[in-house]
Amino acid sequence: MTAPVVIVGAGLAGYNLAREWRKLDAETPLVIVARDAADFYSKPMLSNALASKKTAETLVMKPAAKMVDELNATVLAQTEVLAIDVAARSLRLGSGETVAYRDLVLALGADPIRLPLAGDAADEPVSVNDLGDYARFAARLDGVAHVAILGAGLIGCEFANDLIARGIVPTVIDPAEAPLSRLLPPQAGTWLADRLGEAGVVFRCGVGASRVDRDGAGYTLTLDGGERLHADLVLSAVGLRPRTGLAGAAGLAVARGIVVDRVLRTSAAHVYALGDCAEVAGLNLPFVMPIMQQTRALAATLAGTDTPVRYPAMPVLVKTPSCPTVVAPPLRNDGEWLLESVEGGLIARYRLADETLAGFALLGAATRERQALLSQLPAWLD
Ligand SMILES: Cc1cc2nc3c(=O)[nH]c(=O)nc-3n(C[C@H](O)[C@H](O)[C@H](O)COP(=O)(O)OP(=O)(O)OC[C@H]3O[C@@H](n4cnc5c(N)ncnc54)[C@H](O)[C@@H]3O)c2cc1C
Numbered sequence: 001m002t003a004p005v006v007i008v009g010a011g012l013a014g015y016n017l018a019r020e021w022r023k024l025d026a027e028t029p030l031v032i033v034a035r036d037a038a039d040f041y042s043k044p045m046l047s048n049a050l051a052s053k054k055t056a057e058t059l060v061m062k063p064a065a066k067m068v069d070e071l072n073a074t075v076l077a078q079t080e081v082l083a084i085d086v087a088a089r090s091l092r093l094g095s096g097e098t099v100a101y102r103d104l105v106l107a108l109g110a111d112p113i114r115l116p117l118a119g120d121a122a123d124e125p126v127s128v129n130d131l132g133d134y135a136r137f138a139a140r141l142d143g144v145a146h147v148a149i150l151g152a153g154l155i156g157c158e159f160a161n162d163l164i165a166r167g168i169v170p171t172v173i174d175p176a177e178a179p180l181s182r183l184l185p186p187q188a189g190t191w192l193a194d195r196l197g198e199a200g201v202v203f204r205c206g207v208g209a210s211r212v213d214r215d216g217a218g219y220t221l222t223l224d225g226g227e228r229l230h231a232d233l234v235l236s237a238v239g240l241r242p243r244t245g246l247a248g249a250a251g252l253a254v255a256r257g258i259v260v261d262r263v264l265r266t267s268a269a270h271v272y273a274l275g276d277c278a279e280v281a282g283l284n285l286p287f288v289m290p291i292m293q294q295t296r297a298l299a300a301t302l303a304g305t306d307t308p309v310r311y312p313a314m315p316v317l318v319k320t321p322s323c324p325t326v327v328a329p330p331l332r333n334d335g336e337w338l339l340e341s342v343e344g345g346l347i348a349r350y351r352l353a354d355e356t357l358a359g360f361a362l363l364g365a366a367t368r369e370r371q372a373l374l375s376q377l378p379a380w381l382d
Contacts, residue, residue: 002028003100004074005302006091008081008246009107010034010064011130012043013275013291017105018071020299030073031099033091036130038064038077044288046134047158048319051165056135084250086268103270103302106247106258110240110276110286115150119211121219125150125236128159140233144168148221148231150209152179154318156237157192160201161320170201171229173221175208180318183327184361185337188348191363195323204229242277242284257284262308262381264298274298280309281381283331289314313377315360315370324367330359331380342366349373 005021007014010032018032032038040062045052049059068075080094084104091099112127128137147163149156152174160170172179178189179196193203204223211222218232242257253259253267257279264272264280274294276286283290293309300307318325330350335358340347345366350359357376362369 003089003102004029004031005103005105006031006033006099006101007105007107008033008091009105009109009275009277010036010038010040010067010075010077011107011109011275012288013109013295014105014107015040015067015071016291016295017107017274017298018073020295021302022071024299024303026072028102030071031076031101032067032071032073033076033079033081033093033099035078035080035094036132038067038075039131040064040067041131043130044319046128046131047155048162048321049134049138050141050162051321056131056138059131059134081246084246084252084271086250086252086271089270101270103272105298105302106266106271106273106277107275108243108246108258108273108277110242112236113239113241115209115236115238117210117212119213119222121212121214121234124214124219125212125234127236128155129240137235141166141168144232146171146218146231147233147235148173148209148219148229150174150234150236151238152176152189152193152203152205153182153237153239154180154316156235157196157201158319159235159237161196161199161322164200164322171204171231172201173204173207173209173223175206175224177206179203179205180325180327183316183318183329185339185348187339188337188346188361188363191346192320192323192325195364196320199322201322240276240286242279242286244277247273247277255279255282263301263306264294264309265301272298272301283311283381285311285314287314287316289316310382311380313374313380315374323364325361325363326367326370327361328359328374328377332358335359347373 039060083092149172178186244254247258248254258273297307297309315328335352345364348361
């Protein structure tokens with residue numbers, strides 16, 4: 001019997017790859033292994049679920065059992081892959097079983113980064129990176145008036161805006177001068193902070209948090225300068241780190257993510273990687289649009305036609321309804337941001353010395369310029 005194609009991971013990368021590949025190959029056995037419940041959901045919805053009144057249950061778009069039927073696959077949920085043997089082309093599972101593969105795809109996602117905090121509650125800030133995390137987070141919000149959010153990146157800002165819908169006051173703490181510091185120039189970050197501030201988000205930028213201690217039913221946070229603030233709950237949103245441990249232990253090349261070439265092949269034969277865990281031609285882009293490009297290319301490769309992934313420029317929609325924001329980050333640092341104020345909005349263009357547009361950010365009413373600017377951007381990977 002033919003060994004199956006095995007996908008490790010049942011997130012947007014794993015499941016969308018399976019869907020694309022099944023369009024090209026309906027017969028070859030497919031096994032999907034995931035250490036979570038393997039229900040199909042859209043992770044971006046986790047940070048606007050409160051406003052849309054979604055629960056962990058209603059966020060599930062298709063339970064694992066239905067995915068089995070749709071994909072004609074074996075889905076091993078709540079099953080951790082402990083090791084990969086690339087020479088024997090097999091996986092060792094937490095259950096003790098061994099699974100052989102024809103081709104293996106790693107779609108392992110990324111882990112939330114934890115800040116090195118002091119204090120007797122240093123381990124208690126919660127992160128929301130999957131459905132289970134969201135269920136635990138939502139269950140703790142009853143009676144909560146004030147949430148401190150560590151990190152004013154995309155995820156921190158989105159949760160802050162979402163908490164307002166529940167009447168909760170969020171305080172977002174970040175050592176950078178302004179929110180979204182990895183995506184926006186500081187003046188644009190400040191513009192966003194002002195709009196979110198009008199909606200009720202409190203920003204404490206330019207200072208980090210150094211300790212978290214228990215304080216009654218809540219917490220006291222101590223900031224770097226010694227200032228203290230109280231919160232009923234602390235949410236940590238300081239970034240994600242690609243899950244590379246399994247690949248590294250198997251001897252696969254790993255840098256920031258699992259290193260893959262343009263056909264998403266790792267350094268080992270018959271092993272591929274995509275999604276948040278992968279670094280494609282030097283780029284680790286933990287967003288949905290790159291994943292969709294990857295799934296189509298890899299599906300074709302697994303079906304027998306080596307197909308390099310292509311990335312057009314792919315803007316990210318920041319889900320902060322109090323300040324609609326679209327960013328096409330410049331994937332280089334040799335240009336400069338130029339800002340233009342427009343009625344009810346702000347346009348930031350990232351221009352190179354020869355005037356070429358290499359990225360942009362659009363805030364407020366300026367988001368209507370998205371298509372016009374996008375058409376001027378060069379592809380990220382041609
Ligand atoms: C709150 C939030 C909001 C976001 N909003 C946006 C947005 O608006 N727009 C956007 O483009 N992107 C957004 N993103 C990013 C986007 O959601 C991710 O890029 C995408 O969901 C990653 O999918 P993935 O399949 O690579 O990883 P994941 O969905 O994390 O899936 C990883 C899978 O691997 C499994 N796994 C890991 N290790 C093992 C193991 N050893 N054994 C077995 N199984 C294992 C896990 O159980 C899981 O099934 C957001 C992310 C977050 C957290």
